Amino acid sequence: MDFKLDNRELHEECGVVALYGVEDAARKAYVALRSLQHRGQQGCGIATLGPSGAIRLHRGPGLVRQVFSDADLERLPGSSCIGHVRYPTTEVGGPENIQPFQMTDSQGCFALAHNGNIINAGILHQRLESEGRLFLSTSDSELTGHLIGEAQARLGLAEGILSAIRVLDGAFALVILTPDAIYACRDRYGFRPLSIGTLGDGYLIASETCAFRELGARFLRDIEPGETVVVDRGGLHSLYRTESARRGLCAMEYIYFARPDSILEGLSAYSFRKAAGRLLWEEHPVEADLVTGVPESGLAAALGFAQAGRIPFETGLIKNFYVARTFIQPAQHMRDLAVRMKFSPLPETLRGQRIAVIDDSIVRGTTLRQLVRMFRDAGAKEVHVRIASPRYAYPCYYGIDTGSRAQLIGADHDEAWICRFLGADSLGYLSEEAVRTAAGGLPLCTACFNGRYPTDLYGHDPFTE
Numbered sequence: 001m002d003f004k005l006d007n008r009e010l011h012e013e014c015g016v017v018a019l020y021g022v023e024d025a026a027r028k029a030y031v032a033l034r035s036l037q038h039r040g041q042q043g044c045g046i047a048t049l050g051p052s053g054a055i056r057l058h059r060g061p062g063l064v065r066q067v068f069s070d071a072d073l074e075r076l077p078g079s080s081c082i083g084h085v086r087y088p089t090t091e092v093g094g095p096e097n098i099q100p101f102q103m104t105d106s107q108g109c110f111a112l113a114h115n116g117n118i119i120n121a122g123i124l125h126q127r128l129e130s131e132g133r134l135f136l137s138t139s140d141s142e143l144t145g146h147l148i149g150e151a152q153a154r155l156g157l158a159e160g161i162l163s164a165i166r167v168l169d170g171a172f173a174l175v176i177l178t179p180d181a182i183y184a185c186r187d188r189y190g191f192r193p194l195s196i197g198t199l200g201d202g203y204l205i206a207s208e209t210c211a212f213r214e215l216g217a218r219f220l221r222d223i224e225p226g227e228t229v230v231v232d233r234g235g236l237h238s239l240y241r242t243e244s245a246r247r248g249l250c251a252m253e254y255i256y257f258a259r260p261d262s263i264l265e266g267l268s269a270y271s272f273r274k275a276a277g278r279l280l281w282e283e284h285p286v287e288a289d290l291v292t293g294v295p296e297s298g299l300a301a302a303l304g305f306a307q308a309g310r311i312p313f314e315t316g317l318i319k320n321f322y323v324a325r326t327f328i329q330p331a332q333h334m335r336d337l338a339v340r341m342k343f344s345p346l347p348e349t350l351r352g353q354r355i356a357v358i359d360d361s362i363v364r365g366t367t368l369r370q371l372v373r374m375f376r377d378a379g380a381k382e383v384h385v386r387i388a389s390p391r392y393a394y395p396c397y398y399g400i401d402t403g404s405r406a407q408l409i410g411a412d413h414d415e416a417w418i419c420r421f422l423g424a425d426s427l428g429y430l431s432e433e434a435v436r437t438a439a440g441g442l443p444l445c446t447a448c449f450n451g452r453y454p455t456d457l458y459g460h461d462p463f464t465e
């Protein structure tokens with residue numbers, strides 16, 4: 001398999017959790033995974049360390065509540081565990097890619113799960129295969145497991161983990177369950193979020209802090225970019241820290257991916273989105289009778305835009321939350337249909353009005369093209385589209401599935417063309433500078449807007465992939 005060309009199969013937009021020293025850890029992981037469900041709906045799993053010291057794993061395709069029955073959780077005893085939710089991408093791979101992964105060899109066993117995308121996976125994979133390692137999946141977690149397995153034979157488990165992490169390049173938030181401890185690592189750029197909290201006398205680690213609130217955990221701190229922490233009998237320690245000059249949390253976490261109530265690097269996704277909406281008004285004001293947002297991730301920006309422009313904020317669309325995500329439908333006509341099934345316009349708010357519609361981003365343009373038509377059919381007099389992020393023009397290699405450059409409407413078309421394609425009266429995108437301002441100056445990855453990738457691309461070509 002050519003891993004460079006098939007890289008999109010390896011995309012993992014996911015959520016991870018880990019618990020240590022917590023009674024009934026699997027049940028708590030279940031609750032935490034449900035609050036991270038927005039990060040992945042294709043499959044999920046939990047691995048626990050049972051009282052006998054053996055690792056037990058349950059995983060499967062579907063939502064957390066579908067995969068785990070009460071009896072399944074009963075079969076996962078123990079006070080430490082890791083868990084994972086996996087996102088459906090266009091090329092999902094099979095159920096063998098559902099995490100966590102359990103690795104067993106002569107040195108012992110451990111389980112691991114990650115969120116992100118290892119960009120040098122192809123090279124590492126080829127090396128391990130040439131050394132005789134067998135792979136059962138295309139997941140970066142299995143690859144990492146093999147790297148750890150290889151290094152632990154020489155160095156022991158803790159050093160083996162650190163040694164494996166040093167050779168990984170790209171985006172990862174990784175949790176590892178061993179017979180004695182939980183390890184959690186974040187890549188040196190800090191693309192994906194990962195936070196630690198305390199829960200009773202134990203610890204909870206999760207991709208987003210929204211998982212803490214529901215369990216009553218107390219936020220302690222974010223794991224730093226490049227940091228590996230270990231939680232064991234002695235408590236929490238930072239094991240390793242590497243610096244990178246090109247540090248940057250994924251801007252799309254704030255713009256679209258994270259739950260609004262999650263706090264990433266000290267700033268909630270909601271505050272970011274509202275500030276982005278205010279700045280969007282400053283950059284692209286419009287004469288409109290009302291402002292409406294595309295639920296869910298466009299709503300906070302729409303509120304910020306409306307408040308800054310002193311224009312009434314109205315509900316213009318009702319979202320059916322039980323419809324599959326439009327983005328992942330393989331055929332365009334199915335994506336169009338899915339948008340119609342997902343959103344219903346409210347004619348009583350829209351009739352005869354000049355409306356400003358705010359969404360968080362445009363990828364292919366499917367959603368907004370349909371919505372503009374639906375707003376007009378519902379009687380809107382003018383439809384002005386405002387986007388609370390810059391023009392999306394380059395593919396992501398760090399675990400957010402946006403499709404190839406050919407699929408991105410912003411790659412080869414300017415705003416005037418996109419505006420005509422959408423059928424809108426006007427269109428405005430937020431500038432990159434405003435995204436940085438909304439994030440309070442935090443370092444961010446914005447490669448999908450400007451093509452400046454913070455890592456080596458290991459032969460990938462954003463212009464042809």
Ligand code: AMP
Pocket residue numbers: 256294297327359360361362363364365366367368400401402
């Ligand atoms: P599109 O209809 O292809 O233009 O997609 C735009 C919609 O997809 C927006 O409403 C976003 O909220 C959402 N979106 C943005 N990025 C992603 C992503 N990586 N995965 C799934 N949906 C996304």
Ligand code: SF4
Pocket residue numbers: 191249250251252253395396397398399400445446447448449
């Ligand atoms: Fe996030 Fe875009 Fe960077 Fe990918 S390229 S990590 S989507 S900001």
